[in-house]
Amino acid sequence: MGAGPPAQRRAEGARDGARPLLSVRGLGIRFKTTQGIWQATRRIDFDIAPGERVGIVGESGCGKTITGLSILRLLPGNFAGLDGKILFDGVDLASCSARQMRAIRGKRIAMIFQEPMSALDPVFTVGHQIAETLRVHSNIGQEEARAKTLEMLRRVGIASPERRIDDYPHQLSGGMRQRVMIAASLICGPQLLIADEPTTALDVTVQAQILELLRDISETSKTALMLITHDLGVVAETCTRMITMYAGEVIEDAAVDEALVRPLHPYTSGLLRSLPHLSPRHGRLPSIPGRVPSIAEMPAGCRFRARCAHAAKGCEAEQKLQDAGGGRRVRCHRFAELNLPGALHPPDAPAAAKVATQ
Amino acid sequence: MTAASVEQRREPIVSVRDLQVRFQTSDRRATVKAVDGVNFDVRRGETFGIIGESGSGKTTIGRALVFLLNPSAGAILHDGIDPLALPRREFQNHRRDYQIIFQDPNAALNPRMTILASVLEPLELARIGSHTERERQAREALERVGLPQEFGERYPHQLSGGQKQRVVIARALTLKPKLIVCDEVVAALDMSIRGDVLNLFADLQRDLGLTYVFITHDLAVVSHISERVAVMYLGQFVELGPTEEVAERPLHPYTIALLSAEPRPLPSAMRQESRIVLQGEVPSPIDPPSGCRFRTRCPHAQPLCTECAPEWRELKPDHWVACHFADRPNFRTTRNTGEAP
Ligand SMILES: Nc1ncnc2c1ncn2[C@@H]1O[C@H](COP(=O)(O)OP(=O)(O)OP(=O)(O)O)[C@@H](O)[C@H]1O
Ligand SMILES: Nc1ncnc2c1ncn2[C@@H]1O[C@H](COP(=O)(O)OP(=O)(O)O)[C@@H](O)[C@H]1O
Ligand code: SF4
Ligand code: SF4
Ligand SMILES: [Mg+2]
Ligand SMILES: [Mg+2]
Numbered sequence: 001m002g003a004g005p006p007a008q009r010r011a012e013g014a015r016d017g018a019r020p021l022l023s024v025r026g027l028g029i030r031f032k033t034t035q036g037i038w039q040a041t042r043r044i045d046f047d048i049a050p051g052e053r054v055g056i057v058g059e060s061g062c063g064k065t066i067t068g069l070s071i072l073r074l075l076p077g078n079f080a081g082l083d084g085k086i087l088f089d090g091v092d093l094a095s096c097s098a099r100q101m102r103a104i105r106g107k108r109i110a111m112i113f114q115e116p117m118s119a120l121d122p123v124f125t126v127g128h129q130i131a132e133t134l135r136v137h138s139n140i141g142q143e144e145a146r147a148k149t150l151e152m153l154r155r156v157g158i159a160s161p162e163r164r165i166d167d168y169p170h171q172l173s174g175g176m177r178q179r180v181m182i183a184a185s186l187i188c189g190p191q192l193l194i195a196d197e198p199t200t201a202l203d204v205t206v207q208a209q210i211l212e213l214l215r216d217i218s219e220t221s222k223t224a225l226m227l228i229t230h231d232l233g234v235v236a237e238t239c240t241r242m243i244t245m246y247a248g249e250v251i252e253d254a255a256v257d258e259a260l261v262r263p264l265h266p267y268t269s270g271l272l273r274s275l276p277h278l279s280p281r282h283g284r285l286p287s288i289p290g291r292v293p294s295i296a297e298m299p300a301g302c303r304f305r306a307r308c309a310h311a312a313k314g315c316e317a318e319q320k321l322q323d324a325g326g327g328r329r330v331r332c333h334r335f336a337e338l339n340l341p342g343a344l345h346p347p348d349a350p351a352a353a354k355v356a357t358q
Numbered sequence: 359m360t361a362a363s364v365e366q367r368r369e370p371i372v373s374v375r376d377l378q379v380r381f382q383t384s385d386r387r388a389t390v391k392a393v394d395g396v397n398f399d400v401r402r403g404e405t406f407g408i409i410g411e412s413g414s415g416k417t418t419i420g421r422a423l424v425f426l427l428n429p430s431a432g433a434i435l436h437d438g439i440d441p442l443a444l445p446r447r448e449f450q451n452h453r454r455d456y457q458i459i460f461q462d463p464n465a466a467l468n469p470r471m472t473i474l475a476s477v478l479e480p481l482e483l484a485r486i487g488s489h490t491e492r493e494r495q496a497r498e499a500l501e502r503v504g505l506p507q508e509f510g511e512r513y514p515h516q517l518s519g520g521q522k523q524r525v526v527i528a529r530a531l532t533l534k535p536k537l538i539v540c541d542e543v544v545a546a547l548d549m550s551i552r553g554d555v556l557n558l559f560a561d562l563q564r565d566l567g568l569t570y571v572f573i574t575h576d577l578a579v580v581s582h583i584s585e586r587v588a589v590m591y592l593g594q595f596v597e598l599g600p601t602e603e604v605a606e607r608p609l610h611p612y613t614i615a616l617l618s619a620e621p622r623p624l625p626s627a628m629r630q631e632s633r634i635v636l637q638g639e640v641p642s643p644i645d646p647p648s649g650c651r652f653r654t655r656c657p658h659a660q661p662l663c664t665e666c667a668p669e670w671r672e673l674k675p676d677h678w679v680a681c682h683f684a685d686r687p688n689f690r691t692t693r694n695t696g697e698a699p
Contacts, residue, residue, distance in 0.1 A: 212635055260625045274549065
């Protein structure tokens with residue numbers, strides 16, 4: 001057993017004018033479908049500073065995975081177009097050649113996925129797969145690659161790695177596979193690690209191990225982390241900043257503590273209030289009525305309007321992601337006049353969203 | 359409440375005694391002890407929560423409770439009677455009172471049947487009442503779960519996940535059950551609509567006097583909805599008690615670790631200073647550890663834990679635990695819940 005430190009929450013250098021490692025501007029992704037061209041995401045703007053841990057949260061279908069994949073330019077076959085810029089260390093990935101991307105992918109930016117089994121090749125040993133990543137990106141011999149692989153497996157907490165390095169993926173448990181994936185993604189010392197729901201398929205006690213590992217690695221090797229998840233608790237435990245997405249757009253961007261205690265967007269507030277809490281409280285849960293609009297029929301103006309209890313004049317207009325002061329940004333023109341409750345709401349606080357009545 | 363109704367409420371609707379369920383592995387060489395000696399009562403009108411990690415045996419217990427599978431050993435009594443002892447016909451009728459709902463509403467609904475036809479189906483199979491009567495009941499059930507009339511004519515693909523789960527609930531309700539086993543029923547739903555479905559379960563319980571066995575791996579969901587909760591590990595219960603007791607004054611080292619591992623959406627100032635991170639993963643139920651099954655991951659394990667299995671005992675009123683050392687004062691950790699005072 002071990003005791004881990006609580007997530008550190010200072011936005012380490014992010015807002016001190018340090019040059020961001022990643023700077024996404026006006027990113028939008030379109031897909032070709034039988035019903036025409038669909039705009040899956042649009043107007044995505046955010047920065048990630050070197051070594052910073054940023055959570056991207058939102059409900060299923062809001063565009064988290066697509067945003068992660070577009071940074072690596074790993075978009076599905078029916079991809080129909082990308083707008084905007086993805087500046088990584090000064091280079092625009094949106095206009096890089098396939099060859100340039102291959103040199104960056106895996107070496108300077110790595111990605112891990114929800115289901116490690118589908119990302120690992122079942123016919124090769126885990127050691128072979130990790131060492132291959134290393135050999136593709138550097139000129140090192142087999143022996144040295146194996147030594148480095150062993151070291152990395154130990155680093156990610158695989159006990160007796162010399163006994164595990166020649167195992168095949170199916171011989172490992174779910175938690176060990178995710179550790180192997182993390183080892184493979186970190187072997188080249190990337191500056192940015194994109195983790196898409198890395199613990200969703202794992203049990204809560206194993207999830208705690210993996211989150212601790214990700215936090216520890218990002219702190220010691222100054223790897224920036226972009227953690228994609230639908231679980232606000234996971235972000236709270238792991239990240240310093242939280243970017244909330246809704247219906248293909250970024251709607252709020254703030255330090256985690258601020259977003260949890262005093263969210264500025266009615267959607268973020270409604271989401272935080274609707275979560276059941278660990279301490280028993282048997283009352284009704286406040287909930288957000290309606291559902292996320294589908295990409296085929298996105299409403300004009302604020303995309304949250306049909307579900308928002310605070311909708312008023314001006315909400316029918318397109319909402320800009322505006323500066324809310326203190327390094328925060330929000331896509332809602334009413335943010336300054338609304339005083340919205342967050343995760344620590346007293347049970348009878350005024351509702352952020354209409355409380356659904358049956 | 360009168361003394362008599364208090365008594366009635368206390369009489370168990372389900373009694374589980376020494377329940378064991380074993381499966382053959384697919385190569386038939388080994389036996390999985392999916393449930394291995396579990397005892398509990400479900401009280402009329404309560405919500406009884408069962409939590410545990412995947413593979414701990416939660417679904418297997420749920421299926422056994424409604425006789426979708428038969429116990430390998432032990433007994434399950436419904437209202438004091440053993441349904442397996444009933445004549446076949448009576449057994450079929452009896453089973454209607456005990457329904458189960460699963461995680462995936464897509465698997466439960468036929469994509470080629472309208473919503474109304476799906477809700478009608480159990481009534482038709484049971485040949486209850488006339489056709490008009492059945493249709494009236496089905497429409498009533500749809501209304502109960504908050505779906506507008508016109509949804510009856512739609513097909514599953516025209517509904518959202520939360521709406522489909524409501525249809526599945528309506529379908530279970532048409533048979534007017536006494537008890538519903540809910541197995542991970544909100545796990546597949548989006549965060550912003552989970553609250554709605556949990557509220558619906560609470561409303562139905564209040565209006566129809568239902569009893570629930572609520573199975574989930576989500577600690578927050580189980581704390582919110584249940585009056586009592588059981589914690590499962592490798593086919594056995596390790597702790598059982600009133601939810602507030604278990605969540606705030608847990609007795610078993612596994613419960614303590616589980617609560618500590620749960621990520622909470624709270625700011626850093628309200629978070630525990632340190633957390634217990636268990637090493638390793640759950641061992642295989644084919645070959646569980648000797649003695650206490652949690653000993654391979656337990657931070658407090660002693661030689662005694664390898665030698666003999668801890669007894670299942672009522673350490674505090676209504677609060678049961680299986681650990682040799684749960685009554686040691688220095689052992690009982692008061693957990694910082696991180697909640698505002
Ligand atoms: N290949 C594709 N063709 C058409 N639409 C797509 C494609 N891939 C994704 N989409 C759509 O783009 C939107 C964003 O999808 P994305 O996978 O990024 O969601 P997500 O936020 O990661 O959701 P989840 O939490 O379920 O993983 C969704 O509406 C999805 O249906
Ligand atoms: N039909 C089956 N055949 C073989 N093994 C099974 C079967 N159903 C469940 N099991 C095994 O029994 C154990 C408990 O399973 P289950 O009750 O589904 O767990 P939970 O619902 O807690 O995730 C697991 O090890 C599982 O693999
Ligand atoms: S812009 Fe209007 S509708 Fe949209 S979130 Fe703000 S208040 Fe609600
Ligand atoms: S009986 Fe021993 S191994 Fe089991 S939980 Fe108690 S202390 Fe831990
Ligand atoms: Mg995704
Ligand atoms: Mg299950």
